[in-house]
Structures are given as C-alpha cells and as structure tokens.
Amino acid sequence: xxxxxxxxxxxxxxxxxxxxxxxxxxxxxxxxxxxxxxxxxxxxxxxxxxxxxxxxxxxxxxxxxxxxxxxxxxxxxxxxxxxxxxxxxxxxxxxxxxxxxxxxxxxxxxxxxxxxxxxxxxxxxxxxxxxxxxxxxxxxxxxxxxxxxxxxxxxxxxxxxxxxxxxxxxxxxxxxxxxxxxxxxxxxxxxxxxxxxxxxxxxxxxxxxxxxxxxxxxxxxxxxxxxxxxxxxxxxxxxxxxxxxxxxxxxxxxxxxxxxxxxxxxxxxxxxxxxxxxxxxxxxxxxxxxxxxxxxxxxxxxxxxxxxxxxxxxxxxxxxxxxxxxxxxxxxxxxxxxxxxxxxxxxxxxxxxxxxxxxxxxxxxxxxxxxxxxxxxxxxxxxxxxxxxxxxxxxxxxxxxxxxxxxxxxxxxxxxxxxxxxxxxxxxxxxxxxxxxxxxxxxxxxxxxxxxxxxxxxxxxxxxxxxxxxxxxxxxxxxxxxxxxxxxxxxxxxxxxxxxxxxxxxxxxxxxxxxxxxxxxxxxxxxxxxxxxxxxxxxxxxxxxxxxxxxxxxxxxxxxxxxxxxxxxxxxxxxxxxxxx
Ligand code: SRM
Ligand code: SF4
Numbered sequence: 032x033x034x035x036x037x038x039x040x041x042x043x044x045x046x047x048x049x050x051x052x053x054x055x056x057x058x059x060x061x062x063x064x065x066x067x068x069x070x071x072x073x074x075x076x077x078x079x080x081x082x083x084x085x086x087x088x089x090x091x092x093x094x095x096x097x098x099x100x101x102x103x104x105x106x107x108x109x110x111x112x113x114x115x116x117x118x119x120x121x122x123x124x125x126x127x128x129x130x131x132x133x134x135x136x137x138x139x140x141x142x143x144x145x146x147x148x149x150x151x152x153x154x155x156x157x158x159x160x161x162x163x164x165x166x167x168x169x170x171x172x173x174x175x176x177x178x179x180x181x182x183x184x185x186x187x188x189x190x191x192x193x194x195x196x197x198x199x200x201x202x203x204x205x206x207x208x209x210x211x212x213x214x215x216x217x218x219x220x221x222x223x224x225x226x227x228x229x230x231x232x233x234x235x236x237x238x239x240x241x242x243x244x245x246x247x248x249x250x251x252x253x254x255x256x257x258x259x260x261x262x263x264x265x266x267x268x269x270x271x272x273x274x275x276x277x278x279x280x281x282x283x284x285x286x287x288x289x290x291x292x293x294x295x296x297x298x299x300x301x302x303x304x305x306x307x308x309x310x311x312x313x314x315x316x317x318x319x320x321x322x323x324x325x326x327x328x329x330x331x332x333x334x335x336x337x338x339x340x341x342x343x344x345x346x347x348x349x350x351x352x353x354x355x356x357x358x359x360x361x362x363x364x365x366x367x368x369x370x371x372x373x374x375x376x377x378x379x380x381x382x383x384x385x386x387x388x389x390x391x392x393x394x395x396x397x398x399x400x401x402x403x404x405x406x407x408x409x410x411x412x413x414x415x416x417x418x419x420x421x422x423x424x425x426x427x428x429x430x431x432x433x434x435x436x437x438x439x440x441x442x443x444x445x446x447x448x449x450x451x452x453x454x455x456x457x458x459x460x461x462x463x464x465x466x467x468x469x470x471x472x473x474x475x476x477x478x479x480x481x482x483x484x485x486x487x488x489x490x491x492x493x494x495x496x497x498x499x500x501x502x503x504x505x506x507x508x509x510x511x512x513x514x515x516x517x518x519x520x521x522x523x524x525x526x527x528x529x530x531x532x533x534x535x536x537x538x539x540x541x542x543x544x545x546x547x548x549x550x551x552x553x554x555x556x557x558x559x560x561x562x563x564x565x566x567x568x569x570x571x572x573x574x575x576x577x578x579x580x581x582x583x584x585x586x587x588x589x590x591x592x593x594x595x596x597x598x599x600x601x602x603x604x605x606x607x608x609x610x611x612x
Contacts, residue, residue: 033336033354033358035335035336036253036335036336036337036338036339037248037250037334037335037336037339039248039250043055043250044340046340047339047340048339048340048341048342050082050181050342051250051253051339053079053082053083054082054083054181054249054250054251055249055250057083057249058218058242059216059217059218059242059244059249060083060086060087060180060214060216060218060219061083061218061221061222062077062079062080062083063077063079063080064076064080064083064084064087064222065222067080068158068161068162068222071159073107073110073158074107074109074110074111074157074158075091075107075108075110075158076091076158084112085179085180086176086177086179086180086181086182086214086251087165087175087176087180087218087219087222087223088114088115088116088117088174088175088176088177088178088179088180089112089113089114089115089156089161089165089175089179090112090113090115090179091110091111091112092110092111092112092113092154092482092483092484093108093109093110093111093484094108094109094111094155094481094482095480095481095482095483095484095486096480096481097109097481110157110158111140111154111155111156111157111158112156112157112158112161113152113153113154113156113482114139114152114153114156114161114164114165114168114175115146115150115151115152115175115178115179116131116150116151116152116153116168116173116174116175116178117150117173117174117175117176117177117178117184117185118149118150118151118173118185118433119185119186119188119205119206119209119210120149120186120187120188120190120202120205120206120209121149121187121188121190121432121433121434121435122190122202122430122431122432122433122442123173123430123431123432123433124428124430124431125422125423125424125426125428125429125430125431126171126423127171127172127173127431128419128423128430128431129420129423129424130167130168130170130171130173131143131151131171131173132407132416132419132420132423133167134153134164134167134168135153135407135416138153138156138160138163138164138167139153139154139155139156139164140153140154140155141408141416142154142406142407142408142416143406143407143408143416144405144406144407144437144478145402145405145406145407145433145437145438145439146405146433146437147405147435147436147437147475147477147526147527147528148184148185148187148257148435149185149187149188149190149268149433149434149435150178150185150433151433152478154478154482155482162222162223165223165224166223166224169220169223169224174219176213176214176219177212177213177214179255180251180255181251181252181253181254181255181256182212182214182247182251182252182255182256183209183212183213183252183256183257183258183330184255184256184257184258185209186205186206186208186209186212186258186259186260187205187257187258187259187260187268187270187273187435188201188202188205188259188260188261188268189201189202189260189261189262189265189267189268190202190432190433190434190440190442191389191391191397191432191440191442193391193392193393193395193397193442193443194262194389194391194392195284195392196284196285196286196392197262197279197281197284197285197286198262199392200286200319201260201262201279201286204260204277204289204319204322204323205260207323208258208260208322208323208326211323211326211327212246212258212326212327212330214244214247214251215242215243215244215245216242216244217242218242246327246330246331246334247334248334251334252330252333252334252337253333253334253337253338253339253342253345254337254342254345254346254347255346256274256275256330256333256347257272257273257274257275257295257296258273258274258275258276258277258326259272259273259275259276259277259435260276260277260278260279260289261276261277261278261279261379262279262281263278263279263377263378263379263380264378264379264380264381265379265380265381265382266379266380266381266382266553266554266555267381267382267383267384267434267435267436268435269382269435269528269531269554270292270295270311270554271292271295271310271311271531271554271555272295272296272297272308272310272311272525272528272531272554273292273295273296273311274293274294274295274296274311274330274333274346274347274348275291275292275293275311275326275329275330275347276291276292276293276295276311277289277290277291277292277322277326278290278292278313278377280316280375280377286319287318287319287375288316288317288318288319288321288322288375289316289317289319289322290313290315290316290374290375290377291313291314291315291316291317291325291329291371292311292312292313292314293311293312293314293329293347293351293356293359294309294311294312294347294348294350294351294352294356295309295310295311295348296308296309296346296347296348296525297524297525297526297528297529297530297531298346298523298524298525299523299524299525299610300343300523301523301537301539301545303343304611305344306343306344307607307608307610307611308525308530308557308607308610309348309352309557309606309607309608309610310555310556310557310606310607312351312356313374314356314359314360314363314371314374315360315370315371315372315373315374316371316372316373316374316375317371317372321367321369324367325363325367325371328363328366328367329347329359329363331366332350332359332362332363332366333347333350336350336354336362337349337350338350338353348607352607352608379553379554379555380553381514381552381553382436382516382531382552382553382554383436383472383473383514383516384399384401384434384436384438385399386399386400386401386438386464386472387399387464388449391442391443393443394446395429395442395443395444395445396443396444396445396446396449397432397440397441397442397443397444398440398441398442398444398449398452398462399434399438399439399440400438400439400440400441400456400461400462401438401462401464401467401471401472402415402437402438402439403471403474403495404437404474404475404476404491404494404495405437405438405475405476405491406491407419407439412460413459413460413461414459414461415459415461417459418455418456418458418459418461418462419431419439419461421455421459422441422452422455422456425448425451425452425455426441426444426448426451426452427444427445427447427448428443428445429441429442429443429444429445429448429452430442430443436475437475437476468498468502468505468506468511468512469505469510469511469512469513469514469515470498470501470502470505470513470514470515470517471495471498471502472514473514473515473516473517474494474498474517474518474519475517475518475519475527475528475532476490476491476493476494476495476518476519476520476527477490477491477519477520477521477526477527478490478491478521478526479491479492479520479521479522479538480492480521483521483522485521485522485524486521486522486538487521487522487538487539487540487541488521488522488538488539488540488541488542488543488544489521489538489541489542490519490520490521490527490536490538493519494517494519494536497519497536497567497570498517500567500571501517501534501571501574501578504571504574504575504578505578507579508578508579508581508582508583509582510578510581510582513591514552515533515534515590515591516531516532516533516534516550516552516592517532517533517534517535517536518531518532518534518535518536519532519535519536519537519538519544520536520537520538521538522537522538523537523538525537528554529547530547530550530557530558530610531550531551531554531557531558532547532550532558533548533549533550533551533552533558533590533591533592533595534546534547534548534574534591535547535548535550535558536570539563539564540564542566542567543564543565543566544564544565544566544570545560545562545563545564545565546560546561546562546563546565546570546573546574547559547560547561547601548561548577548592548595548600548601549561549592549595549596549600549601549602549603549604550592551590551592551593552590552591552592552593556592556603556604557604557607557610558592558601558604559601559602559603559604559610560601560611561573561595561600561601577595577598577600580594580598581594581595581598584598
C-alpha cells in the first residue's frame with residue numbers, strides 16, 4: 032500500500048512547495064493579512080499573504096493594460112483585488128442580486144463577471160475598500176470563503192430545482208455537500224468582519240468559534256478541489272471537468288442515487304506533456320443517503336495522497352493516474368466501510384444551456400438569458416446591467432440563478448410578473464435570441480486580459496469579434512443556426528473549459544491561439560490540438576473548409592466535433608493521457 036504524503040506528525044518536508052509552508056505557518060489562513068490591509072503605503076499585500084487571501088475568495092491583481100505605462104512612470108502596478116462570491120448551486124434572491132449590482136458599481140469596476148462555476152466576480156476592488164466590500168457581501172448573506180484556494184470550491188448544480196422533484200432533491204444534495212465541505216476556520220469572519228456578528232449571520236460565527244479543520248487539517252488540500260452534480264440528459268455543469276462529478280440517477284421520477292466520477296480537470300501547461308486535461312472516470316454508484324460521506328472520503332484521499340511537492344502535478348487527476356483507479360476504489364471502500372455499487376446507465380445530450388422561458392413544477396416561470404462572456408455591464412446600445420437591475424427591482428419574489436455556462440436565469444417569476452420582465456428586457460433591447468447564431472449561443476470565454484495575471488492572450492474581450500467572423504463562414508455554408516460548442520481561454524489553465532469545445536481556442540501569445548477540435552457535444556470527450564500558435568487569419572482559413580465540408584458531408588444528426596474526427600482532422604482523445612498524442 033502506498034504511504035500517504037500528508038503526515039501531520041512531522042514538519043512540512045523541505046521538498047514541499049512554498050505554498051505548503053505558507054499554509055502550515057498561517058494559523059488557519061490568517062498569515063499577516065490584517066497587517067497588510069492596514070498598510071497605507073502600498074496598494075498591495077505581502078506575497079505570502081496573496082496565497083492565503085485566495086482561500087478567502089480574493090486575488091490580488093494588477094491592471095495589465097496599464098503595466099507598461101506605470102512602469103515607465105516608476106509607479107507601482109495598478110493593484111486591485113478580484114473577489115469571487117460563492118453561490119452554491121448558483122441561486123440567489125433578487126435582493127441579493129441587487130446587492131451584488133450595488134457593490135459592483137460602488138466598490139468595484141462597475142461590472143460583474145458570471146463565472147463558469149456559477150459565481151459572481153468583482154474586479155478592480157482597491158485594497159482600501161476590500162474589507163468594506165467583503166463586509167457588504169457577507170451582510171447580503173453570501174460569502175467568498177473557499178471560492179478559491181486549496182479547498183473544495185463552489186459546488187455546481189443545475190440551477191433550476193423546479194424542473195422535477197428529482198431536480199429539487201439533487202439541488203438539496205449539492206447544497207449539503209457544499210455546506211459539509213466549507214472550511215471551518217474563523218479567520219474569515221475575524222479578518223473581514225473583525226469577528227463581529229452580522230445580520231443574517233452564517234452559522235460559523237454564531238456563538239464562540241474554535242479553530243479546527245476536521246476535514247482539511249491546518250495543511251488544507253494539495254490543490255483546488257471541484258465538485259459538480261448533473262441531472263441527465265443535461266450535462267450543463269460539465270461534470271467530467273471536476274475532481275468529483277456526480278450523475279443523478281432517477282427511476283420512475285424518483286432519485287435513486289448517484290454515479291460517482293473522479294479525476295476531472297482541465298489545466299495544463301503549453302509544451303509540458305506530463306500536464307494534461309483529463310475527464311473524470313465513473314467508478315460506481317451510491318445511494319443518496321451515502322453521497323456526502325463518499326464525497327468527503329474521496330476528498331480526504333486526495334488530501335492525504337495528493338502531490339505536495341509540485342503544484343503542476345497536485346490535482347486529484349494526477350493522484351488517480353499515479354496510483355490507479357483500483358487503489359482509489361479500495362481506499363474509498365476502506366474509509367467508508369462499504370464499496371460503491373456497479374454504475375447505472377445514463378445518457379447526456381448536451382452541455383450547453385437552453386434559452387428562453389420554461390414553466391417549473393411549481394407553476395412559476397424561468398427565463399434563461401444569454402450573457403456574452405458572462406460579463407454584466409452596460410455598453411452603448413446594450414444596457415444589460417441596467418436592464419437586469421430593473422428586473423431585479425420589479426420582479427416580486429423572483430430569483431437570480433447563475434448557470435455553469437456564464438449565463439443567467441431569472442427564476443420563480445409569477446405569471447403576472449412574467450409580462451413585466453419581458454417588457455423591461457424589451458425596452459432595453461436585452462435578451463433577444465432570434466438573431467443569435469448557434470455558435471454564439473454555445474460560447475464561453477474566460478476573463479483573461481486585463482485582470483488575469485496568467486493570460487497569454489485575450490479571451491473575453493476578443494471572442495465575440497472572432498465569433499462574428501466565424502459566423503460569416505458558418506452562414507455561407509448554411510450553418511448559422513447549427514449548435515457548435517465554441518470556447519476560448521487566454522492560457523492553457525482551462526477556466527472556460529476549452530478542451531471540451533468542439534472548437535477550442537487556447538491563448539499562446541498576444542493574438543495567437545492553439546486551435547483544438549473534436550470534443551463531444553455533451554462534454555464526454557476531450558478535443559485535440561489541430562493547429563498551433565495561429566492568428567486570426569489562419570484561424571479563419573483553417574475553419575472555412577472544415578465548416579464547408581461539415582455542411583455538405585455530415586451524416587444525419589452528426590455533431591461538428593464528431594465530424595472532425597470521422598473526417599480525419601483530429602484523432603479522438605480517449606483519455607487525458609493521450610491528449611497530446
Ligand atoms: Fe480558473 C486560475 C478565472 C474556472 C482552472 N482562474 C484562475 C485565476 C484565478 C488566475 C490566477 O490564478 O491568477 C483566474 C482569475 C481571472 C480573473 O481576472 O478573474 C481564473 N476560473 C476563472 C473564472 C472566473 C473564469 C471565467 O471566466 O468564468 C472561473 C471562476 C470559477 C468559479 O466561480 O469558481 C474559473 N478555472 C475555472 C475552470 C472551469 C471549471 O472549474 O469548471 C477551470 C478548469 C477546471 C479545473 O480546475 O481543472 C479553471 N483556473 C484554473 C487553473 C488551472 C488549474 C490546474 O489544475 O492546473 C488556474 C491556475 C492555477 O490554479 O494555478 C486557474
Ligand atoms: Fe486567466 Fe488562463 Fe484562466 Fe483565462 S484560462 S482566466 S487566462 S488563468
């Protein structure tokens with residue numbers, strides 16, 4: 032049997048990465064964050080603390096558009112903070128949405144990013160406003176703890192529990208997992224609220240708190256950890272991209288339990304073939320009453336066996352490939368005291384969102400709106416942010432639901448208010464789908480420049496323009512309405528899950544992208560690199576003949592990703608380890 036890497040009886044080994052030492056010495060994620068916040072001389076905080084604030088849901092960044100100018104003027108970079116607000120399962124009330132909108136406009140850069148994991152992000156929060164912003168988020172009964180960092184993140188789930196009784200139950204399960212795996216340190220409320228109690232206070236700060244992390248230990252996980260739950264036939268949260276993906280299994284309208292998949296992840300590094308995206312492998316089935324236990328035990332296997340000496344090898348996907356699925360299954364059975372059962376059959380049909388109005392089992396109405404790149408802001412002729420604010424203020428008890436594809440659902444709208452919502456959106460010319468191509472409807476773009484420190488190329492600011500050009504090619508071949516999943520990221524970390532795009536673009540250098548083809552339409556097959564380091568002209572030249580052939584030669588119902596494999600443009604990627612072959 033392999034020996035666990037985490038050994039709490041010994042000091043952190045010298046070969047463990049610096050972040051491991053920072054976590055160890057941090058006193059449950061405190062470090063010197065408080066001192067750093069008080070220092071008025073700089074807009075930054077200490078380097079080591081920037082690792083710890085991630086666990087609190089905030090990243091120090093600098094505006095990359097201004098870097099050169101500031102360097103020339105001998106000024107420190109234009110530091111500010113991104114805050115990620117955790118919304119388990121993606122649902123918040125209209126009142127909370129209005130709070131987010133207010134915070135974005137009063138304390139951040141006047142926009143909000145709806146992320147690929149159903150969270151809100153604020154950008155451009157200055158250090159002097161960071162505490163106030165955190166306080167206002169917490170006072171709205173949302174929080175940002177564990178939105179980033181080496182812990183379990185926002186648990187993703189279909190945001191509409193009113194599609195069926197099963198949806199409602201599954202949503203409950205995702206919230207239970209999220210709650211169970213939330214870190215217990217009191218550092219969060221101590222730093223951001225001075226330990227005070229606030230209205231609508233989360234449980235952790237009601238009464239005396241004591242620092243212990245029964246699940247994480249003070250060393251936390253080796254790396255980020257992600258969980259998503261899907262209800263077939265929709266894989267709208269891309270479960271196979273998660274460390275743990277759960278597939279709800281129903282029988283005659285009743286939730287029976289979940290197939291459990293492990294070891295998904297997208298991140299890799301250009302040119303390093305021992306890093307690769309991997310889709311989660313289904314390892315068995317378990318009944319609903321045991322699912323929280325199974326998820327907990329899987330996470331603790333990763334806590335104990337995950338690599339802590341190389342962060343590029345520290346995700347659960349590598350632990351699984353290093354030790355093998357059989358070891359994981361045996362260890363899980365040992366920790367649980369029971370084994371998983373044989374997996375049940377399921378079929379996924381798509382991983383995108385379906386737009387427009389639908390009626391829920393409770394008789395209320397749900398409207399899914401396409402939000403390009405997940406960015407909520409006002410632009411000339413498209414006052415999206417204003418329109419949504421007006422909807423939130425006039426929709427009664429309706430709520431706001433973030434999807435896993437950076438889109439927004441306005442939910443629980445009464446028949447009477449449905450008309451009001453439609454009128455507001457129409458007045459602002461927002462939410463009209465008729466003109467959107469199948470490509471655009473199925474697009475995702477990560478944040479990238481100017482805020483993301485890791486971006487090598489544009490993504491969110493560029494994909495809309497590129498799609499307009501690809502649309503022209505698609506239209507010429509009669510493919511305008513065909514749904515093709517298209518995803519772009521500014522670097523290979525995979526935040527927009529580009530390796531699950533039937534067409535995937537991954538930034539290599541300014542204006543240059545790797546082009547990937549061949550992913551499955553429902554998120555069950557990775558794509559493969561087709562062309563490396565190409566610019567816009569080359570992208571369009573490459574895609575033109577492929578789209579033309581697809582229009583002419585596709586079989587009945589054949590998806591674009593499947594066609595690019597059958598036609599020989601790329602080989603099918605069967606598992607993560609053959610991604611680079
Ligand atoms: Fe991500 C890092 C943005 C979803 C894989 N991600 C980052 C950082 C924090 C950059 C950094 O470390 O300095 C980005 C902040 C940019 C900014 O300015 O806001 C960032 N990731 C995002 C978001 C906002 C993209 C978006 O446009 O929606 C998504 C926030 C999700 C959330 O609400 O929690 C986001 N990131 C993802 C996903 C997709 C998913 O989880 O379904 C992935 C791929 C799945 C996975 O984890 O493997 C992803 N992000 C990464 C990685 C690579 C991890 C790896 O295993 O190698 C990094 C870099 C890292 O961790 O070292 C990263
Ligand atoms: Fe930044 Fe890369 Fe993630 Fe895009 S994929 S947000 S560029 S880390």
